[in-house]
Amino acid sequence: MFKYLVSSIRHVGHGVIDSTWRLGYASRFFILVLLKSTTSLRRFGLVIRELYYTGVLSLIIILVSGLFVGMVLGLQGYETLQKFGSESAVGTLVALSLVRELGPVVAALLFASRAGSAITAEIGLMKATEQLSAMGMMAVDPVARVVAPRFWAGIISMPFLAAMFSVMGVFGGYLVTVVFIGVDEGSFWSQMQNNVDFRIDIVNGVIKSCFFGIAVAAIAVFEGYDAPPTAEGVSGATTRTVVTSSLAILGLDFILTAFMFRGIN
Amino acid sequence: MQRTTMDLWVGMFVMLGIGALLILSLKVGNLGTYGAGQSYDLVGNFENIGGLKVRSPVKSAGVVVGRVTDIQFSLDTYDAIVTMRINGQYTFPKDTFASILTAGLLGEQYIGLDAGGDEVMLKDGDKIMMTNSAIVLEEMIGRFLFDKAAEEDDKGF
Numbered sequence: 001m002f003k004y005l006v007s008s009i010r011h012v013g014h015g016v017i018d019s020t021w022r023l024g025y026a027s028r029f030f031i032l033v034l035l036k037s038t039t040s041l042r043r044f045g046l047v048i049r050e051l052y053y054t055g056v057l058s059l060i061i062i063l064v065s066g067l068f069v070g071m072v073l074g075l076q077g078y079e080t081l082q083k084f085g086s087e088s089a090v091g092t093l094v095a096l097s098l099v100r101e102l103g104p105v106v107a108a109l110l111f112a113s114r115a116g117s118a119i120t121a122e123i124g125l126m127k128a129t130e131q132l133s134a135m136g137m138m139a140v141d142p143v144a145r146v147v148a149p150r151f152w153a154g155i156i157s158m159p160f161l162a163a164m165f166s167v168m169g170v171f172g173g174y175l176v177t178v179v180f181i182g183v184d185e186g187s188f189w190s191q192m193q194n195n196v197d198f199r200i201d202i203v204n205g206v207i208k209s210c211f212f213g214i215a216v217a218a219i220a221v222f223e224g225y226d227a228p229p230t231a232e233g234v235s236g237a238t239t240r241t242v243v244t245s246s247l248a249i250l251g252l253d254f255i256l257t258a259f260m261f262r263g264i265n
Numbered sequence: 266m267q268r269t270t271m272d273l274w275v276g277m278f279v280m281l282g283i284g285a286l287l288i289l290s291l292k293v294g295n296l297g298t299y300g301a302g303q304s305y306d307l308v309g310n311f312e313n314i315g316g317l318k319v320r321s322p323v324k325s326a327g328v329v330v331g332r333v334t335d336i337q338f339s340l341d342t343y344d345a346i347v348t349m350r351i352n353g354q355y356t357f358p359k360d361t362f363a364s365i366l367t368a369g370l371l372g373e374q375y376i377g378l379d380a381g382g383d384e385v386m387l388k389d390g391d392k393i394m395m396t397n398s399a400i401v402l403e404e405m406i407g408r409f410l411f412d413k414a415a416e417e418d419d420k421g422f
Contacts, residue, residue, distance in 0.1 A: 052274055170293055
Protein backbone atom coordinates (compact mmCIF):
# COMPACT_ATOMS: atom_id res chain seq x y z
CA MET A 1 0.00 0.00 0.00
CA PHE A 2 2.71 2.43 1.09
CA LYS A 3 4.86 1.34 -1.79
CA TYR A 4 2.00 1.98 -4.23
CA LEU A 5 1.47 5.47 -2.80
CA VAL A 6 5.14 6.36 -3.11
CA SER A 7 5.37 5.06 -6.63
CA SER A 8 2.31 7.00 -7.76
CA ILE A 9 3.67 10.23 -6.27
CA ARG A 10 7.00 9.48 -7.89
CA HIS A 11 5.18 8.97 -11.19
CA VAL A 12 3.53 12.42 -10.96
CA GLY A 13 6.84 14.04 -10.07
CA HIS A 14 8.56 12.35 -12.95
CA GLY A 15 5.87 13.56 -15.34
CA VAL A 16 6.16 17.17 -14.14
CA ILE A 17 9.96 17.21 -14.30
CA ASP A 18 9.96 15.54 -17.69
CA SER A 19 7.49 17.97 -19.23
CA THR A 20 9.36 20.97 -17.78
CA TRP A 21 12.56 19.60 -19.26
CA ARG A 22 10.85 19.15 -22.63
CA LEU A 23 9.40 22.67 -22.50
CA GLY A 24 12.83 24.13 -21.88
CA TYR A 25 14.30 22.09 -24.72
CA ALA A 26 11.45 23.17 -27.01
CA SER A 27 12.04 26.86 -26.22
CA ARG A 28 15.75 26.48 -26.89
CA PHE A 29 14.97 24.71 -30.15
CA PHE A 30 12.51 27.49 -31.11
CA ILE A 31 15.22 30.13 -30.61
CA LEU A 32 17.68 27.98 -32.56
CA VAL A 33 15.24 27.72 -35.50
CA LEU A 34 14.74 31.50 -35.46
CA LEU A 35 18.50 32.06 -35.46
CA LYS A 36 19.06 29.61 -38.31
CA SER A 37 16.16 31.05 -40.34
CA THR A 38 18.23 33.77 -41.97
CA THR A 39 20.16 31.29 -44.11
CA SER A 40 17.04 29.42 -45.19
CA LEU A 41 15.12 32.62 -45.93
CA ARG A 42 17.96 33.63 -48.21
CA ARG A 43 17.45 30.37 -50.11
CA PHE A 44 13.75 31.02 -50.57
CA GLY A 45 13.31 28.12 -53.00
CA LEU A 46 13.30 25.72 -50.07
CA VAL A 47 10.48 27.63 -48.39
CA ILE A 48 8.51 27.66 -51.65
CA ARG A 49 8.86 23.91 -51.94
CA GLU A 50 7.50 23.49 -48.41
CA LEU A 51 4.74 26.03 -49.10
CA TYR A 52 3.57 23.67 -51.80
CA TYR A 53 3.42 20.70 -49.44
CA THR A 54 1.91 22.49 -46.44
CA GLY A 55 -0.17 25.21 -48.08
CA VAL A 56 -1.28 24.16 -51.54
CA LEU A 57 -2.00 20.56 -50.59
CA SER A 58 -4.13 21.71 -47.61
CA LEU A 59 -6.30 23.84 -49.91
CA ILE A 60 -8.91 21.22 -50.71
CA ILE A 61 -9.75 20.31 -47.12
CA ILE A 62 -9.74 23.97 -46.03
CA LEU A 63 -12.00 25.14 -48.86
CA VAL A 64 -14.48 22.26 -48.60
CA SER A 65 -14.79 22.45 -44.83
CA GLY A 66 -15.09 26.23 -44.99
CA LEU A 67 -17.96 25.89 -47.43
CA PHE A 68 -19.80 23.40 -45.24
CA VAL A 69 -19.19 25.27 -41.99
CA GLY A 70 -20.61 28.40 -43.62
CA MET A 71 -23.62 26.51 -44.94
CA VAL A 72 -24.38 25.04 -41.51
CA LEU A 73 -23.94 28.46 -39.88
CA GLY A 74 -26.33 29.98 -42.39
CA LEU A 75 -28.92 27.26 -41.90
CA GLN A 76 -28.79 27.25 -38.10
CA GLY A 77 -28.58 31.02 -37.89
CA TYR A 78 -31.57 31.40 -40.16
CA GLU A 79 -33.64 28.90 -38.14
CA THR A 80 -33.04 30.84 -34.93
CA LEU A 81 -33.09 34.42 -36.25
CA GLN A 82 -36.30 33.78 -38.17
CA LYS A 83 -38.11 33.21 -34.84
CA PHE A 84 -37.30 36.81 -33.95
CA GLY A 85 -38.11 38.14 -37.39
CA SER A 86 -34.58 39.31 -38.04
CA GLU A 87 -33.45 36.78 -40.64
CA SER A 88 -31.70 39.55 -42.58
CA ALA A 89 -29.08 39.60 -39.80
CA VAL A 90 -27.96 36.13 -40.83
CA GLY A 91 -25.22 37.64 -43.01
CA THR A 92 -23.78 39.45 -40.01
CA LEU A 93 -23.95 36.31 -37.93
CA VAL A 94 -22.16 34.17 -40.51
CA ALA A 95 -19.50 36.74 -41.34
CA LEU A 96 -18.70 37.78 -37.77
CA SER A 97 -18.45 34.27 -36.40
CA LEU A 98 -16.28 33.18 -39.34
CA VAL A 99 -13.96 36.17 -39.44
CA ARG A 100 -13.50 36.47 -35.69
CA GLU A 101 -13.44 32.87 -34.49
CA LEU A 102 -14.26 29.97 -36.75
CA GLY A 103 -12.06 30.95 -39.69
CA PRO A 104 -8.77 31.17 -37.79
CA VAL A 105 -9.55 28.40 -35.28
CA VAL A 106 -11.04 25.70 -37.49
CA ALA A 107 -8.56 26.38 -40.28
CA ALA A 108 -5.72 26.07 -37.76
CA LEU A 109 -7.13 22.82 -36.36
CA LEU A 110 -7.43 21.39 -39.87
CA PHE A 111 -3.98 22.68 -40.72
CA ALA A 112 -2.50 21.02 -37.63
CA SER A 113 -3.97 17.66 -38.53
CA ARG A 114 -3.32 17.93 -42.26
CA ALA A 115 0.07 19.65 -42.51
CA GLY A 116 1.44 19.64 -38.95
CA SER A 117 1.27 15.87 -38.64
CA ALA A 118 2.91 15.48 -42.07
CA ILE A 119 5.78 17.78 -41.06
CA THR A 120 6.34 15.85 -37.84
CA ALA A 121 6.24 12.48 -39.57
CA GLU A 122 8.62 13.66 -42.29
CA ILE A 123 11.22 15.13 -39.94
CA GLY A 124 10.84 12.23 -37.50
CA LEU A 125 11.38 9.69 -40.25
CA MET A 126 14.37 11.62 -41.59
CA LYS A 127 15.81 11.43 -38.10
CA ALA A 128 14.98 7.71 -37.74
CA THR A 129 16.65 6.88 -41.05
CA GLU A 130 19.64 9.02 -40.00
CA GLN A 131 19.27 11.46 -42.89
CA LEU A 132 19.64 14.35 -40.46
CA SER A 133 22.93 13.02 -39.08
CA ALA A 134 24.10 12.36 -42.64
CA MET A 135 23.44 16.02 -43.46
CA GLY A 136 25.42 17.01 -40.37
CA MET A 137 28.29 14.83 -41.59
CA MET A 138 28.28 16.73 -44.89
CA ALA A 139 28.42 20.04 -43.00
CA VAL A 140 24.85 20.85 -43.99
CA ASP A 141 22.98 22.16 -40.97
CA PRO A 142 19.78 20.06 -40.71
CA VAL A 143 18.01 22.78 -38.72
CA ALA A 144 18.64 25.39 -41.42
CA ARG A 145 18.08 22.98 -44.34
CA VAL A 146 15.11 20.89 -43.13
CA VAL A 147 13.46 22.45 -40.09
CA ALA A 148 13.45 26.20 -40.73
CA PRO A 149 11.85 26.10 -44.24
CA ARG A 150 9.00 23.96 -42.92
CA PHE A 151 8.55 26.28 -39.98
CA TRP A 152 8.32 29.37 -42.18
CA ALA A 153 6.08 27.68 -44.72
CA GLY A 154 3.63 26.89 -41.92
CA ILE A 155 3.66 30.47 -40.66
CA ILE A 156 3.20 31.96 -44.14
CA SER A 157 0.41 29.67 -45.29
CA MET A 158 -1.74 29.84 -42.14
CA PRO A 159 -3.19 33.39 -42.55
CA PHE A 160 -3.92 32.73 -46.24
CA LEU A 161 -5.66 29.47 -45.45
CA ALA A 162 -7.72 31.09 -42.68
CA ALA A 163 -8.78 33.93 -44.99
CA MET A 164 -9.80 31.44 -47.70
CA PHE A 165 -11.73 29.44 -45.10
CA SER A 166 -13.65 32.57 -44.08
CA VAL A 167 -14.40 33.57 -47.67
CA MET A 168 -15.65 30.08 -48.52
CA GLY A 169 -17.73 30.11 -45.33
CA VAL A 170 -19.35 33.43 -46.22
CA PHE A 171 -20.01 32.08 -49.71
CA GLY A 172 -21.57 28.93 -48.21
CA GLY A 173 -23.78 31.02 -45.94
CA TYR A 174 -24.79 33.14 -48.92
CA LEU A 175 -25.58 30.02 -50.94
CA VAL A 176 -27.86 28.52 -48.29
CA THR A 177 -29.65 31.61 -47.02
CA VAL A 178 -29.93 33.78 -50.14
CA VAL A 179 -29.99 31.27 -52.98
CA PHE A 180 -31.82 28.34 -51.36
CA ILE A 181 -33.95 29.90 -48.60
CA GLY A 182 -34.46 33.29 -50.20
CA VAL A 183 -33.28 35.89 -47.69
CA ASP A 184 -33.03 39.28 -49.38
CA GLU A 185 -29.62 39.57 -51.03
CA GLY A 186 -29.23 43.32 -50.50
CA SER A 187 -29.86 43.20 -46.78
CA PHE A 188 -27.62 40.13 -46.44
CA TRP A 189 -24.59 42.01 -47.79
CA SER A 190 -25.35 45.47 -46.42
CA GLN A 191 -25.99 44.24 -42.86
CA MET A 192 -22.77 42.28 -43.09
CA GLN A 193 -20.77 45.28 -44.29
CA ASN A 194 -22.32 47.53 -41.66
CA ASN A 195 -21.34 45.28 -38.80
CA VAL A 196 -18.01 43.76 -39.82
CA ASP A 197 -15.27 46.27 -39.09
CA PHE A 198 -12.01 46.10 -41.01
CA ARG A 199 -9.73 47.05 -38.14
CA ILE A 200 -11.46 45.27 -35.27
CA ASP A 201 -12.75 42.11 -36.90
CA ILE A 202 -10.71 41.32 -40.00
CA VAL A 203 -7.26 42.50 -38.91
CA ASN A 204 -7.67 40.79 -35.54
CA GLY A 205 -8.71 37.59 -37.28
CA VAL A 206 -5.58 37.70 -39.42
CA ILE A 207 -3.40 38.38 -36.36
CA LYS A 208 -5.00 35.40 -34.64
CA SER A 209 -4.25 33.09 -37.55
CA CYS A 210 -0.62 34.29 -37.62
CA PHE A 211 -0.28 33.30 -33.95
CA PHE A 212 -1.87 29.92 -34.65
CA GLY A 213 0.49 29.42 -37.58
CA ILE A 214 3.51 30.05 -35.36
CA ALA A 215 2.17 27.69 -32.69
CA VAL A 216 1.34 24.83 -35.07
CA ALA A 217 4.57 25.12 -37.07
CA ALA A 218 6.76 25.34 -33.96
CA ILE A 219 5.09 22.36 -32.30
CA ALA A 220 5.19 20.27 -35.49
CA VAL A 221 8.89 20.80 -36.22
CA PHE A 222 9.87 20.34 -32.58
CA GLU A 223 7.95 17.08 -32.18
CA GLY A 224 9.50 15.78 -35.38
CA TYR A 225 13.02 16.77 -34.38
CA ASP A 226 12.56 15.40 -30.86
CA ALA A 227 10.89 12.12 -31.93
CA PRO A 228 12.58 8.91 -30.73
CA PRO A 229 14.11 7.39 -33.88
CA THR A 230 11.83 4.36 -34.00
CA ALA A 231 8.57 3.56 -35.78
CA GLU A 232 6.72 3.84 -32.46
CA GLY A 233 8.49 7.07 -31.62
CA VAL A 234 7.50 8.73 -34.89
CA SER A 235 3.87 7.66 -34.59
CA GLY A 236 3.74 8.93 -31.01
CA ALA A 237 5.28 12.24 -32.04
CA THR A 238 2.72 12.64 -34.84
CA THR A 239 -0.12 12.06 -32.40
CA ARG A 240 1.40 14.49 -29.91
CA THR A 241 1.69 17.15 -32.62
CA VAL A 242 -2.03 17.02 -33.38
CA VAL A 243 -3.08 16.88 -29.71
CA THR A 244 -0.67 19.55 -28.44
CA SER A 245 -1.26 21.97 -31.28
CA SER A 246 -5.05 21.61 -31.05
CA LEU A 247 -4.90 22.39 -27.33
CA ALA A 248 -2.46 25.25 -27.97
CA ILE A 249 -4.77 26.72 -30.64
CA LEU A 250 -7.82 26.64 -28.38
CA GLY A 251 -5.94 28.04 -25.38
CA LEU A 252 -4.28 30.77 -27.46
CA ASP A 253 -7.63 31.61 -29.00
CA PHE A 254 -9.14 32.30 -25.60
CA ILE A 255 -6.22 34.50 -24.56
CA LEU A 256 -6.16 36.43 -27.85
CA THR A 257 -9.93 36.91 -27.85
CA ALA A 258 -9.80 38.22 -24.29
CA PHE A 259 -7.17 40.75 -25.38
CA MET A 260 -8.78 41.75 -28.67
CA PHE A 261 -12.52 41.85 -28.22
CA ARG A 262 -12.94 42.77 -24.57
CA GLY A 263 -15.03 45.85 -24.02
CA ILE A 264 -15.86 46.53 -27.65
CA ASN A 265 -19.55 45.81 -27.79
CA MET B 266 6.95 17.28 -59.85
CA GLN B 267 9.05 19.85 -61.68
CA ARG B 268 10.25 22.83 -59.78
CA THR B 269 8.60 25.29 -62.15
CA THR B 270 5.09 23.83 -61.86
CA MET B 271 5.50 23.84 -58.08
CA ASP B 272 6.35 27.52 -58.20
CA LEU B 273 3.24 28.10 -60.29
CA TRP B 274 1.06 26.34 -57.72
CA VAL B 275 2.58 28.26 -54.84
CA GLY B 276 2.11 31.50 -56.74
CA MET B 277 -1.53 30.66 -57.30
CA PHE B 278 -1.89 29.78 -53.63
CA VAL B 279 -0.48 33.12 -52.50
CA MET B 280 -2.64 34.97 -55.02
CA LEU B 281 -5.74 33.15 -53.81
CA GLY B 282 -4.82 34.02 -50.23
CA ILE B 283 -4.34 37.70 -50.97
CA GLY B 284 -7.56 37.65 -53.00
CA ALA B 285 -9.39 36.13 -50.05
CA LEU B 286 -8.05 38.86 -47.74
CA LEU B 287 -9.17 41.51 -50.25
CA ILE B 288 -12.65 40.00 -50.52
CA LEU B 289 -12.88 39.86 -46.74
CA SER B 290 -11.95 43.50 -46.32
CA LEU B 291 -13.92 44.94 -49.25
CA LYS B 292 -16.97 42.71 -49.65
CA VAL B 293 -17.47 41.34 -46.13
CA GLY B 294 -15.94 44.16 -44.10
CA ASN B 295 -16.50 47.90 -44.27
CA LEU B 296 -13.17 48.97 -45.76
CA GLY B 297 -15.01 49.98 -48.93
CA THR B 298 -17.27 52.33 -46.98
CA TYR B 299 -14.50 54.02 -45.05
CA GLY B 300 -14.64 56.67 -47.71
CA ALA B 301 -11.85 58.43 -49.50
CA GLY B 302 -9.82 60.48 -47.10
CA GLN B 303 -11.52 63.60 -45.82
CA SER B 304 -13.60 63.55 -42.68
CA TYR B 305 -14.09 65.81 -39.67
CA ASP B 306 -15.04 65.36 -36.03
CA LEU B 307 -18.05 66.79 -34.24
CA VAL B 308 -18.76 66.62 -30.53
CA GLY B 309 -22.08 66.54 -28.73
CA ASN B 310 -23.14 66.30 -25.09
CA PHE B 311 -26.04 63.99 -24.35
CA GLU B 312 -27.87 63.57 -21.04
CA ASN B 313 -28.43 59.90 -21.73
CA ILE B 314 -27.02 57.90 -24.62
CA GLY B 315 -29.08 54.76 -24.02
CA GLY B 316 -27.54 51.91 -25.97
CA LEU B 317 -25.35 54.00 -28.28
CA LYS B 318 -21.96 52.43 -28.93
CA VAL B 319 -18.69 53.33 -30.58
CA ARG B 320 -19.11 52.61 -34.34
CA SER B 321 -22.85 53.34 -34.24
CA PRO B 322 -23.94 55.17 -37.40
CA VAL B 323 -24.67 58.87 -37.65
CA LYS B 324 -27.53 59.47 -40.06
CA SER B 325 -29.16 62.46 -41.59
CA ALA B 326 -32.46 61.94 -43.41
CA GLY B 327 -31.74 58.22 -43.14
CA VAL B 328 -28.43 58.44 -44.99
CA VAL B 329 -25.32 57.31 -43.10
CA VAL B 330 -23.06 60.37 -42.99
CA GLY B 331 -20.59 59.23 -40.33
CA ARG B 332 -19.89 57.07 -37.31
CA VAL B 333 -19.50 57.48 -33.56
CA THR B 334 -15.78 57.28 -32.75
CA ASP B 335 -15.65 57.94 -29.03
CA ILE B 336 -17.94 58.05 -25.99
CA GLN B 337 -16.73 59.59 -22.73
CA PHE B 338 -18.33 60.54 -19.44
CA SER B 339 -17.87 64.17 -18.48
CA LEU B 340 -17.13 64.90 -14.83
CA ASP B 341 -17.93 68.62 -15.25
CA THR B 342 -21.47 68.30 -16.48
CA TYR B 343 -22.17 64.66 -15.59
CA ASP B 344 -23.32 63.75 -19.06
CA ALA B 345 -21.92 61.84 -22.02
CA ILE B 346 -19.57 63.40 -24.56
CA VAL B 347 -20.01 61.71 -27.91
CA THR B 348 -17.45 62.27 -30.66
CA MET B 349 -18.57 61.46 -34.18
CA ARG B 350 -16.57 61.40 -37.40
CA ILE B 351 -18.53 62.86 -40.30
CA ASN B 352 -17.71 62.19 -43.93
CA GLY B 353 -15.98 65.23 -45.40
CA GLN B 354 -18.43 65.61 -48.28
CA TYR B 355 -21.30 66.41 -45.89
CA THR B 356 -21.38 69.73 -44.03
CA PHE B 357 -24.02 70.79 -41.55
CA PRO B 358 -25.21 74.24 -40.37
CA LYS B 359 -24.29 75.52 -36.92
CA ASP B 360 -27.82 75.05 -35.50
CA THR B 361 -28.04 71.36 -36.41
CA PHE B 362 -30.05 69.27 -33.99
CA ALA B 363 -28.59 65.89 -32.89
CA SER B 364 -30.79 63.26 -31.31
CA ILE B 365 -30.30 59.64 -30.40
CA LEU B 366 -32.87 57.53 -32.19
CA THR B 367 -33.67 53.84 -32.42
CA ALA B 368 -34.01 51.90 -35.65
CA GLY B 369 -37.30 50.07 -35.22
CA LEU B 370 -38.72 49.24 -31.81
CA LEU B 371 -35.77 47.25 -30.50
CA GLY B 372 -33.17 47.92 -33.17
CA GLU B 373 -29.74 49.51 -32.89
CA GLN B 374 -29.43 53.11 -31.76
CA TYR B 375 -27.97 55.82 -33.93
CA ILE B 376 -27.50 59.58 -33.96
CA GLY B 377 -29.86 61.47 -36.20
CA LEU B 378 -28.79 64.91 -37.42
CA ASP B 379 -31.51 67.42 -38.38
CA ALA B 380 -29.98 70.25 -40.35
CA GLY B 381 -30.92 73.77 -39.28
CA GLY B 382 -30.94 76.97 -41.31
CA ASP B 383 -27.81 78.77 -40.14
CA GLU B 384 -25.45 80.25 -42.70
CA VAL B 385 -22.35 79.19 -40.75
CA MET B 386 -21.29 75.57 -41.13
CA LEU B 387 -19.92 73.26 -38.42
CA LYS B 388 -16.17 72.76 -38.62
CA ASP B 389 -13.78 70.10 -37.33
CA GLY B 390 -13.93 69.85 -33.51
CA ASP B 391 -17.09 71.97 -33.21
CA LYS B 392 -19.73 71.18 -30.63
CA ILE B 393 -23.35 70.51 -31.49
CA MET B 394 -25.32 72.65 -29.04
CA MET B 395 -28.79 71.22 -29.40
CA THR B 396 -29.03 67.56 -28.48
CA ASN B 397 -31.81 65.20 -27.58
CA SER B 398 -31.22 62.20 -25.36
CA ALA B 399 -32.12 58.62 -26.07
CA ILE B 400 -35.58 57.51 -25.14
CA VAL B 401 -35.25 54.92 -22.42
CA LEU B 402 -38.13 52.49 -22.64
CA GLU B 403 -38.31 51.84 -18.89
CA GLU B 404 -38.60 55.56 -18.11
CA MET B 405 -41.32 55.95 -20.69
CA ILE B 406 -43.32 53.01 -19.35
CA GLY B 407 -42.81 54.28 -15.80
CA ARG B 408 -44.08 57.74 -16.72
CA PHE B 409 -47.05 56.22 -18.56
CA LEU B 410 -48.02 54.10 -15.53
CA PHE B 411 -47.61 57.11 -13.24
CA ASP B 412 -49.86 59.24 -15.44
CA LYS B 413 -52.46 56.46 -15.61
CA ALA B 414 -52.44 56.15 -11.82
CA ALA B 415 -52.86 59.91 -11.47
CA GLU B 416 -55.82 59.82 -13.88
CA GLU B 417 -57.48 57.06 -11.86
CA ASP B 418 -57.03 59.17 -8.71
CA ASP B 419 -58.65 62.16 -10.40
CA LYS B 420 -61.68 60.06 -11.33
CA GLY B 421 -61.98 58.82 -7.80
CA PHE B 422 -62.51 62.25 -6.31
